[in-house]
Amino acid sequence: MWQSFVDLTHQLIPWFDGGLADILIIVIKGLALIFPLIIMMAYMTYAERKVIGFMQLRIGPNRVGPFGLLQPFADVFKMLFKEVIFPSKSNIYLFLLAPILAFVPAVAVWAVVPLGEDFYIANIDVSLLYVMAIGSVGVYGIVLAGWASNSKYPLLGALRSTALLISYELVIGFVLVTVVMIASSVNLNTVVESQSGGILNWYWIPLFPMMIVFWIGALVETNRAPFDVVEGESEIVGGTHVEYSGMPFALFFMAEYFNMIFMALLAVLMFFGGWHSPFEGIPFLEGLFEFVPDLIWLLFKMSFFLFLYFWIRASFPRFRYDQIMRLCWKVFLPFTIVWIFVVALMTQLGIGPWF
Amino acid sequence: MEFTSILFYVFSLFFVGSSFVMIVSRNTAKAALWLILTFFSAASLWLLLEAEFLAITLILIYVGAVMVLFMFVIKMLDTDQSTLRAQFTRYLPLGIFVSLIVIVQMTLVLNAGPFDLDTVGLPEQHGASYSNITAIAQQLYTVYVYPFELAAILLLIAIIAAITLVHRTQVKSKKQNISEQINVQAKDRMRFASIKKNSTKESK
Amino acid sequence: MMKKVKKLVNDFSLGELRTGLKVTSKEFVNKKITVQFPEERTPISPRFRGLHALRRYPNGEERCIACKLCEAVCPANAITIDSEMREDGTRRTTQYDIDLFKCIFCGFCEEACPVDAIVETHIFDYAFESREGSVIDKKGLLEIGDKNESAINKAREEDSKYR
Numbered sequence: 001m002w003q004s005f006v007d008l009t010h011q012l013i014p015w016f017d018g019g020l021a022d023i024l025i026i027v028i029k030g031l032a033l034i035f036p037l038i039i040m041m042a043y044m045t046y047a048e049r050k051v052i053g054f055m056q057l058r059i060g061p062n063r064v065g066p067f068g069l070l071q072p073f074a075d076v077f078k079m080l081f082k083e084v085i086f087p088s089k090s091n092i093y094l095f096l097l098a099p100i101l102a103f104v105p106a107v108a109v110w111a112v113v114p115l116g117e118d119f120y121i122a123n124i125d126v127s128l129l130y131v132m133a134i135g136s137v138g139v140y141g142i143v144l145a146g147w148a149s150n151s152k153y154p155l156l157g158a159l160r161s162t163a164l165l166i167s168y169e170l171v172i173g174f175v176l177v178t179v180v181m182i183a184s185s186v187n188l189n190t191v192v193e194s195q196s197g198g199i200l201n202w203y204w205i206p207l208f209p210m211m212i213v214f215w216i217g218a219l220v221e222t223n224r225a226p227f228d229v230v231e232g233e234s235e236i237v238g239g240t241h242v243e244y245s246g247m248p249f250a251l252f253f254m255a256e257y258f259n260m261i262f263m264a265l266l267a268v269l270m271f272f273g274g275w276h277s278p279f280e281g282i283p284f285l286e287g288l289f290e291f292v293p294d295l296i297w298l299l300f301k302m303s304f305f306l307f308l309y310f311w312i313r314a315s316f317p318r319f320r321y322d323q324i325m326r327l328c329w330k331v332f333l334p335f336t337i338v339w340i341f342v343v344a345l346m347t348q349l350g351i352g353p354w355f
Numbered sequence: 356m357e358f359t360s361i362l363f364y365v366f367s368l369f370f371v372g373s374s375f376v377m378i379v380s381r382n383t384a385k386a387a388l389w390l391i392l393t394f395f396s397a398a399s400l401w402l403l404l405e406a407e408f409l410a411i412t413l414i415l416i417y418v419g420a421v422m423v424l425f426m427f428v429i430k431m432l433d434t435d436q437s438t439l440r441a442q443f444t445r446y447l448p449l450g451i452f453v454s455l456i457v458i459v460q461m462t463l464v465l466n467a468g469p470f471d472l473d474t475v476g477l478p479e480q481h482g483a484s485y486s487n488i489t490a491i492a493q494q495l496y497t498v499y500v501y502p503f504e505l506a507a508i509l510l511l512i513a514i515i516a517a518i519t520l521v522h523r524t525q526v527k528s529k530k531q532n533i534s535e536q537i538n539v540q541a542k543d544r545m546r547f548a549s550i551k552k553n554s555t556k557e558s559k
Numbered sequence: 560m561m562k563k564v565k566k567l568v569n570d571f572s573l574g575e576l577r578t579g580l581k582v583t584s585k586e587f588v589n590k591k592i593t594v595q596f597p598e599e600r601t602p603i604s605p606r607f608r609g610l611h612a613l614r615r616y617p618n619g620e621e622r623c624i625a626c627k628l629c630e631a632v633c634p635a636n637a638i639t640i641d642s643e644m645r646e647d648g649t650r651r652t653t654q655y656d657i658d659l660f661k662c663i664f665c666g667f668c669e670e671a672c673p674v675d676a677i678v679e680t681h682i683f684d685y686a687f688e689s690r691e692g693s694v695i696d697k698k699g700l701l702e703i704g705d706k707n708e709s710a711i712n713k714a715r716e717e718d719s720k721y722r
Contacts, residue, residue, distance in 0.1 A: 055583040059591045094384065125486045129411045136419025140391070143426045147384055159430065166423055186488060212573070315579040326533060538566075 029121045033110055041257040042072035048310050055314035082246035087150055090243070094148035099244065099251035102141020105134045106258035113265060114189045116275045116294040128176060128186040131266065132169070135221070139165045141255065142223075142230055145240040157239025160321050161230035164220055167328045172217040174336035175210045178343045179203055179270050192274030198281040202273040210339060211271045213332050215308070218263040220324065222256060225313035229321050264305035265298075272301050363403055370396035383429045387422060394418050405481060408488045603681050605717040608666045610682040611657050612704035612711065613697065614675060621701065622676035625652040629668035629677050637661035638668060655697035659687075680707050681714065 046061065046068065053060030061068035086092055112127040114120040124130060139162055146158020182203060183191040195202050204211045220227040231239040241252060268274060275294035279285035319327075345351075370393060377389035394417050401410035481487075495503055569575075594601055614622050625642035641654035668677045680703065687693050695703075704711070 051587070054591070055587050057586055057589060057591055057593075059593050062595075091382075091384070094388075097388075124407065126407055126411055126488055129408070129415065133411045133415040133419060136415060136423075139419070139423050140388075140426070143423060143430070144384075144388075147426070147430050155430065159427070162423055162427055166420055169419065311580060311583060315583045316576070323533070537570075 026121065030111070033121065034107065037107075037110065037258065037261065038254075040261060041254055042076065044257050044261070044306060045075065045253075046072050047306070048313075051307065051310040052314045055311070076250075079246060079250040084246040084248060085243070087243045090150040091148040094144050095243075096248065098141050098144035098148055098240075099248040099255070100141075101144060102138055102255040103251045103258075105138040105141075106255040106262070109134045109262055110258075112188065113262070113269070114192065114274070115265075115298060119275075119295070120189070123187070123189055126186050127188045128180065128191070131188070132173060132176070135259075135262075136165075136169055138255065138259065141252065142240050145244070145252070149240070149243040151243050153236040153238070153242050154240045156236050157230045157232065157242075161223060161239070164227070164229060164321075164324060164328075167325065168217045168220040171328055171332045171336060172214060172221065174333070174340060175214040175217065176270065178207055178210050178336070178340055181340070181343050181347055182206070188269055192269055192276070195273040196276050196280065198276075199273070199278040201281075202271060202276075202278075204271040207271065207339075207343075210336070211267070213336060214270070215267060215305075216327075217332070218267060219309070219312065220328075222259045222263055222309075224256075224260065224309055226316040226318050227324055228318060229324065232318065234318075260306065260309055261302070264302045264309070267305050268298060268301040274298060359403060363400070366396045366399040366403070369393075370400065383432070384426065387425050387429060390425075391418050391422050394422070405485075405487060408491055605714040607681050607683075607714075608664045608669075608679040610659075610680050610685055610703060611662075611668075611695065611700055612678055612680050612707060613655065613700040614678055614704045614708065614711065615701070621651070622674045623652055623655065624674055624676070625650050626673060628671040628673065632667045632671040633662075634665060634667065635661045635663050637663075652697060655700060656694050657700065658694050660693045675715075678704070678711055678715075680711055682707070 049071075050060040050068075061071040064070040064074045086095060109131050111121050112124050112130050114123065142158050142165070143162050146154040146156075146162075149155070179191060180186055183194040185191055185194070216227075219225075223230045229235075229239075231241060236242075241249060244252060275298040277289055277292065277297050279289050373389045373392040373396060377386050377393060380386040380389060394413060398410040398413045401407075401413065616622060625640060627640050627642070630638045630640045637658045639654065639656045639658075640652055642650055642652050645651045664679065666679055669675075669679055672678075677700075682703070
């Protein structure tokens, strides 16, 4: 038995040399990234309910396991055992394709993001563009879900949220252009490397207004409160999610949370120095925090942004659709264009904090 | 066979197949989705040609924005299949004629010489660390800066023209003045009336 | 002028949003006031009107004399009573059903009862396992009464000075 296994591995060795090993390594890397992500996503739902509960003077889930810590797993099993219902006269293929189209881009963006120095699946040259391109594909999940459900509320939700997502992609694109101009690279690794050297070198100081705009854009892109017009429970029941149940719904849910985690990561990479320690270059503190790994710093900064998602959701009422549109086209877009001009001028003339 | 050639044939198959299905598909939404798959396979083919910037821009612009707007329109259309099919035979001869002309033109142009492998030569192969986005930027902002600016101005004119066309007739919708709403003060909306204490007694 | 500048600065530094965030962050660390229901319960007024019960006298004789006043007064027609003469010559109910789906828990039956037989207890966390379970018959009501006699008595005593 063992001997035959050894023989088999020996036969496989030439295949390994012929590129199979590379593909295997990529697959293993991908799995090693996705499993922690799924756990993170599961516990984000728990954290969200806890944080919002605390802010509303409640205590959130506390029944399943100690402090309700097993609640995400209970939710997962509930979702798994639910029946998948197809609305009559809906387009079943597109109806099932929609959650997949929402989920796949949310996972695919993670292929190029660096999580530390030399810690990534692929380091491509145009990683920022790749991120934006794949991120924009996620809209199809919502579009198709609204169209294929053959129902009024999903259609309304999909209509208004697609228009929003396209509009805010422009704003986010313009904000990222300012970062790219300062870092003079569209490679996420290089952007982070150019921010090395302590908290004062991070881009959130010279680009503070851009960071605010980026974060508001990120809230819209991930369909989070106060911009969750795609769901809008009080207005259009559940938007595109109305007709979905069981695992298809879970895929939408997971896509939303993956996108949230990703947007938090992008904000950290772009404006908060990625995996760099905030104490770099400070004589005493740098040595004191030397032992903290890069990944911990990254996760620490990301968790702040994830907390911000929940904090904002607990604090603000939902915007009306036309107000969000006005905010985009009449406030953010001119504002970012002016800032692009200013940053371009400053970088060209070498003035101020830009160099 | 090399791995890249296998990839080339796979993506070409996807490209041709999905574009064919897109044409024969009767469901508008499905046709749009097949077109998206066509774009993706085209982008993959461009990636094989080391044109990663173009490939990703294709996805960003066409898949991410243009096709979403297409889907937007399709969702609001009344897709009545019978009217779509009604005059198929009437326009068939014209369609065949036009497509024949296009095919002939394409063959003539592609066989004319400038696109021959002998004339153009095989594209230069670069290492993994080669960045063609820098090369594109270099060309675009130095050699071709005037055409680039010209294209930008053309697009700007198109935007302005589109907006003016929409607003040619007077818009008959009630509009809010949001800055007025935001800047409203309590005293604009509320009035303190001083009512005499004894005024209620008189009514009794 | 100064006011306008102040408002402008406040608007552009997202002043109102900051106020909102401040409020929620303050509540985030405040003590939580949630009552953990099955383990903890909020206090209930002695006049609370919950699940019904039929009471007995201390000697074990059931109180109800089948006067049907409760059936007459019930605004939701939730009570159905049938009666006959027992061997000792007293009038007693053979059937006393309350449909809890119809009942609106107004407490009129309790007020109408001349012998304090039908009462409403403090039980509110009950459930039915079948559709027929919503109708409680005489046996069930007496059982509830027997089980909770002390609690019913205590509530009546507490409320007696206000009657």
